Structure formats: structure tokens, C-alpha cells
Amino acid sequence: xxxxxxxxxxxxxxxxxxxxxxxxxxxxxxxxxxxxxxxxxxxxxxxxxxxxxxxxxxxxxxxxxxxxxxxxxxxxxxxxxxxxxxxxxxxxxxxxxxxxxxxxxxxxxxxxxxxxxxxxxxxxxxxxxxxxxxxxxxxxxxxxxxxxxxxxxxxxxxxxxxxxxxxxxxxxxxxxxxxxxxxxxxxxxxxxxxxxxxxxxxxxxxxxxxxxxxxxxxxxxxxxxxxxxxxxxxxxxxxxxxxxxxxxxxxxxxxxxxxxxxxxxxxxxxxxxxxxxxxxxxxxxxxxxxx
Amino acid sequence: xxxxxxxxxxxxxxxxxxxxxxxxxxxxxxxxxxxxxxxxxxxxxxxxxxxxxxxxxxxxxxxxxxxxxxxxxxxxxxxxxxxxxxxxxxxxxxxxxxxxxxxxxxxxxxxxxxxxxxxxxxxxxxxxxxxxxxxxxxxxxxxxxxxxxxxxxxxxxxxxxxxxxxxxxxxxxxxxxxxxxxxxxxxxxxxxxxxxxxxxxxxxxxxxxxxxxxxxxxxxxxxxxxxxxxxxxxxxxxxxxxxxxxxxxxxxxxxxxxxxxxxxxxxxxxxxxxxxxxxxxxxxxxxxxxxxxxxxxxxxxxxxxxxxxxxxxxxxxx
Numbered sequence: 105x106x107x108x109x110x111x112x113x114x115x116x117x118x119x120x121x122x123x124x125x126x127x128x129x130x131x132x133x134x135x136x137x138x139x140x141x142x143x144x145x146x147x148x149x150x151x152x153x154x155x156x157x158x159x160x161x162x163x164x165x166x167x168x169x170x171x172x173x174x175x176x177x178x179x180x181x182x183x184x185x186x187x188x189x190x191x192x193x194x195x196x197x198x199x200x201x202x203x204x205x206x207x208x209x210x211x212x213x214x215x216x217x218x219x220x221x222x223x224x225x226x227x228x229x230x231x232x233x234x235x236x237x238x239x240x241x242x243x244x245x246x247x248x249x250x251x252x253x254x255x256x257x258x259x260x261x262x263x264x265x266x267x268x269x270x271x272x273x274x275x276x277x278x279x280x281x282x283x284x285x286x287x288x289x290x291x292x293x294x295x296x297x298x299x300x301x302x303x304x305x306x307x308x309x310x311x312x313x314x315x316x317x318x319x320x321x322x323x324x325x326x327x328x329x330x331x332x333x334x335x336x337x338x339x340x341x342x343x344x345x346x347x348x349x350x351x352x353x354x355x356x357x358x359x360x361x362x363x364x365x366x367x368x369x370x371x372x373x374x375x376x377x378x379x380x381x382x383x384x385x386x387x388x389x390x391x392x393x394x395x
Numbered sequence: 396x397x398x399x400x401x402x403x404x405x406x407x408x409x410x411x412x413x414x415x416x417x418x419x420x421x422x423x424x425x426x427x428x429x430x431x432x433x434x435x436x437x438x439x440x441x442x443x444x445x446x447x448x449x450x451x452x453x454x455x456x457x458x459x460x461x462x463x464x465x466x467x468x469x470x471x472x473x474x475x476x477x478x479x480x481x482x483x484x485x486x487x488x489x490x491x492x493x494x495x496x497x498x499x500x501x502x503x504x505x506x507x508x509x510x511x512x513x514x515x516x517x518x519x520x521x522x523x524x525x526x527x528x529x530x531x532x533x534x535x536x537x538x539x540x541x542x543x544x545x546x547x548x549x550x551x552x553x554x555x556x557x558x559x560x561x562x563x564x565x566x567x568x569x570x571x572x573x574x575x576x577x578x579x580x581x582x583x584x585x586x587x588x589x590x591x592x593x594x595x596x597x598x599x600x601x602x603x604x605x606x607x608x609x610x611x612x613x614x615x616x617x618x619x620x621x622x623x624x625x626x627x628x629x630x631x632x633x634x635x636x637x638x639x640x641x642x643x644x645x646x647x648x649x650x651x652x653x654x655x656x657x658x659x660x661x662x663x664x665x666x667x668x669x670x671x672x673x674x675x676x677x678x679x680x681x682x683x684x685x686x687x688x689x690x691x692x693x694x695x696x697x698x699x700x701x702x703x704x705x706x707x708x709x710x711x712x713x
Binding site for chain 2: 128129132133135136139140142143144146147149150153164165166207208209211212214215216219220221222224227230231234236237238239240241242243244245246247248249264265266267268269270272273298299302323326327328329330333334344345346348349352360363364367370371374375378382385386389390
């Protein structure tokens with residue numbers, strides 16, 4: 105009885121649902137396109153306004169796709185503020201932190217995953233606990249330590265405190281944990297040293313994790329505003345985000361398009377990196393989730 | 396995870412005991428330990444000096460009165476009693492919580508909606524195009540976003556009010572009026588951060604096993620039922636993770652209100668972190684500012700704890 109009824113029921117239900125699915129699909133597409141317009145709109149406005157002359161920057165409606173491109177604003181950013189200096193500062197800070205954390209976190213992540221030593225789990229537990237602490241909670245003591253080290257108002261104030269990372273260690277450890285231990289054991293039998301096993305066997309295999317960590321650090325520190333605001337005083341040491349906010353304050357509303365040209369310039373490295381390493385950006389987002 | 400670590404630990408202990416009987420093995424164990432300590436040395440040193448010690452110092456400082464110039468004075472819990480009667484600081488925590496709830500709810504709901512819709516698209520390039528578009532705002536720094544959003548939300552000349560007027564709606568006093576200023580902050584943060592929850596949820600939805608979905612389809616479950624009875628329960632651990640991360644970030648909101656409104660109008664967008672910055676780095680009350688920082692930490696820990704407790708009933712682990 106049921107065998108004869110069941111297929112027809114499915115059939116009827118399927119036929120009745122088919123148009124609904126189509127309507128749903130179209131509504132879904134409309135919602136997605138609306139979402140994309142809202143996500144991309146402000147960025148497109150920023151780009152097109154940066155290509156307009158300052159005089160017509162605030163005329164509405166904007167010319168969404170500028171017909172005659174005016175790169176004068178881009179020249180103006182370099183003339184009116186030391187954006188080249190900001191750019192260089194940002195590059196120095198970001199690159200050194202990325203290199204530093206790659207080294208410290210790869211070494212420690214490997215040891216926590218593969219090497220046995222007393223108190224390992226306790227130390228790692230303390231590392232995990234510090235990940236919960238917001239930056240604002242420790243900023244005053246870090247500010248004091250930075251001053252004691254004579255690093256106030258220098259790029260070192262941003263770089264040195266960021267060279268180690270509990271999160272980076274956690275990320276690398278997770279990755280090394282998945283690797284087969286037999287490889288290292290075999291290499292040891294063949295006479296490799298402890299460090300040799302790490303360097304020649306496992307570190308080579310860790311490049312996807314290293315890329316993920318590097319991308320996470322790049323996006324985080326390239327965009328950082330809070331620590332530069334607190335640690336830096338002289339304009340010659342400013343990084344891009346801090347410099348741009350200063351630029352906006354100094355120039356006033358008369359040169360919106362110049363400020364926006366600076367905003368676009370600051371975004372270029374992130375966009376380039378995203379184009380070439382999109383996969384690791386996505387890895388970075390999902391990397392933190394505990395499993 | 397913990398079970399796996401335990402078995403691994405006990406296994407390694409087992410093997411150490413076995414090896415220990417052999418001559419020379421004890422030296423090998425010691426050498427491995429030395430190697431381990433050397434490997435973690437750099438990370439431990441940096442984390443200790445720049446995170447661990449600062450946590451303790453911050454806690455200690457919250458019991459002192461200190462203006463940086465004269466030596467710190469021990470004041471007991473006076474900073475905390477003052478804190479709980481300080482209307483401005485308390486209101487900054489209120490602002491923070493209101494903004495954080497608005498941000499998290501919208502960010503999770505919108506991220507989930509967009510992820511579900513993208514997930515149902517069949518063409519690979521459609522998925523890739525939308526994924527890229529929704530991720531793009533994350534490539535701008537919060538400072539950059541604050542700058543161009545400040546122009547777009549300008550009450551007089553801004554593009555958003557222009558388009559509102561074009562479709563016959565009145566202008567909105569976005570950053571001028573206290574309530575709308577809070578709404579504007581929420582919208583701006585969600586605009587930038589929704590890509591984060593979106594990417595997480597897409598990854599979660601992609602990992603839902605197809606045989607489960609096929610079984611549901613054979614049983615005659617429609618799109619809605621499949622979504623609410625199967626997909627969402629299956630990705631609920633991801634939703635919990637996204638909620639916790641979004642909440643922790645939102646509780647630390649600083650850049651956008653600091654750059655766009657300096658915490659105004661009035662104190663409508665003065666978040667706890669802005670209040671802490673003003674107390675510490677502008678009024679040089681480092682002890683009192685540390686007390687605010689510690690309270691922020693405690694509140695974040697409590698909220699995270701509540702989320703995990705609530706999740707026990709709602710989250711479905713496979």
C-alpha cells in the first residue's frame with residue numbers, strides 16, 4: 105500500500121514545489137545582488153571620487169565611472185603630506201612583524217606539537233589563556249615597558265612587542281599536530297639532529313600554515329590604528345592608517361578627493377595580496393575555529 | 396581535542412618509560428627537553444614580557460592611583476568603587492554593550508543569510524564572485540573605512556542622504572543625533588565585518604555531508620525544512636564560534652567611533668575602550684584606566700562564558 109502511494113506523493117510534492125524553488129532562487133539572487141551593491145558601492149565611490157578634481161568631489165550624484173580620470177589627487181597626496189614616509193613606515197613595521205612571528209611561532213608551534221619536555225601542557229595552557237585578553241587590557245603596561253626600553257615614539261614600539269604571539273603559536277601547533285610523526289622518527293634513525301628533523305622535514309611541509317599566519321598578520325598589522333595612536337607622536341613615524349586620519353583632519357573638507365586618493369593607495373597592497381593569495385585569506389578566517 | 400592530547404601524552408610517557416630502561420636513554424630525554432625549551436624560548440620570552448607580565452601589572456595597577464609623574468599610591472579597591480559610581484564610565488559600558496549586541500545580531504543574521512544564498516548557487520563563478528565581493532570591505536583598514544564612511548554618512552552633503560531624498564525619503568541626521576549615531580556605528584561595523592561571518596558560514600555549509608542532504612530530499616524535506624532542521628543545526632558550532640569572536644571584537648570597538656565622532660555626539664558613541672583611552676592617555680589616570688581595562692576583561696570573560704553555557708542547549712556537535 106505504502107509502496108504505491110509514496111512515489112506519487114513525492115512526485116506531486118516535487119511538482120508543486122518546483123515553481124516555488126524557482127521564485128526562491130530569483131529572490132535569492134536579487135538579495136545577493138543587493139548585498140553586493142551595498143558591499144561594493146562605498147569602495148567604488150571612494151575610487152571614483154579619488155579620480156575627480158577636488159572642486160567637484162562632493163557634487164551629487166557622483167559620476168560612478170569617471171570618464172576623464174584625474175590623477176592629480178594622487179600627486180597631491182605625495183605633495184601635501186609625507187605619504188611616502190607613512191607607506192615606508194607601514195611596510196617596515198608589517199614586514200618585520202610578519203618575519204618575526206613566522207620565526208617565533210613556527211619554532212614554538214613545532215615544539216608544542218612534536219617535542220616532549222616537562223611542563224609542556226602547563227605552558228601551552230597559559231599561552232591559550234592569554235589569547236582571551238583584549239589588547240586594551242594590557243596596553244598601559246606595554247606602554248610603560250616600551251618606554252623603559254627607550255622605544256617610545258619609534259617604529260620599534262610597534263614591532264618588538266608584536267614579535268611573539270600566543271595565537272600564532274596555537275595556529276602552527278594545530279598544523280604540526282596533523283603531520284605524521286613517523287617521518288621525523290625515520291630521519292632521526294638516519295642520523296638527523298633534532299633541529300635537522302624540524303628544518304629539513306617538517307618546516308618544509310608547514311608552508312601553507314606559514315602563509316596563513318603571514319597573511320593574517322599582514323592584514324592585521326597593515327591596518328592597525330590603536331597601537332600607533334598610543335605609541336607614536338612624531339608625524340615622521342606615523343604608519344598609513346594614523347597618517348591618513350591626520351591627513352583628513354589637517355586638510356578639511358576642501359580636499360576630500362585627495363584624502364580618498366590616500367585611502368586607495370593604502371589599500372593597494374592588501375588588494376594585490378588578496379588577488380594572489382585569496383585562499384590563505386579564507387584559511388585565515390577559519391583557522392581560529394577550535395575543532 | 397583534549398582526548399587526543401591526553402592519549403598522545405600518555406603514549407609518549409609510556410614510550411619514555413620503555414626507553415628509560417635502556418642505557419643512555421635518560422640523556423636523550425634530557426636533550427630532547429633542552430631542545431624543546433630552546434624552540435619555545437623566543438615565543439615564551441616575547442609573550443611573557445609583552446602579554447603575561449602586562450596582564451599582572453594591569454591587575455596590580457588597578458589598585459593604585461598613578462599619574463605617571465609622581466610615584467604610584469596604593470588606594471585599595473577605591474578605583475573600583477569609584478568606577479561603579481562614575482556615570483560616564485558606566486554609560487560607556489552601556490554604549491559598548493548596546494552597540495555590541497546590535498553588531499553581533501546583524502553580523503550573524505546577514506552573514507548567515509548571504510552564506511545560505513551563495514551556497515545554493517550552482518555556478519562556481521557566481522559563488523566566487525559573491526565571495527570576493529563580500530570579502531572586499533575587510534581589505535580596507537578600519538581607519539580608511541571610518542574616513543570614507545564619514546563622507547558618505549555626512550548629514551548635509553553625504554551620498555546616502557542624497558539617494559534617500561531621491562527616492563522621496565527625508566534626510567537622516569546620521570552622526571548628528573545620538574540614537575542615529577549609534578545605529579550608524581552598527582551599520583558601518585557590520586558593513587565591514589559581515590564578510591568574516593559570511594566566509595565562516597560558507598565554509599561550514601560546504602562541509603555539510605551531501606548524503607545527509609540527499610536523504611532529506613528523498614524524505615521529501617523542502618528547502619526551508621532542510622535549512623532549519625539540517626543545515627543550521629549542523630553548522631551550529633560554527634555559528635557559536637562566529638558569535639563569540641564577533642562579540643569579543645565588538646566589545647573592543649574603538650577605531651570607528653574614535654575617528655568618526657570622537658565618542659559623540661555627547662557620549663552616545665563613547666565606548667568603554669574610548670573611555671579608557673581618555674582616562675589613561677589623555678587625563679593620565681593610569682590606575683583608574685587600568686581598573687576600567689580590568690572590568691572590560693571581566694565582562695568579556697563573563698559574556699563568553701554565558702555564550703558557551705547557552706550553547707550547550709543549542710549547539711549540536713556531530
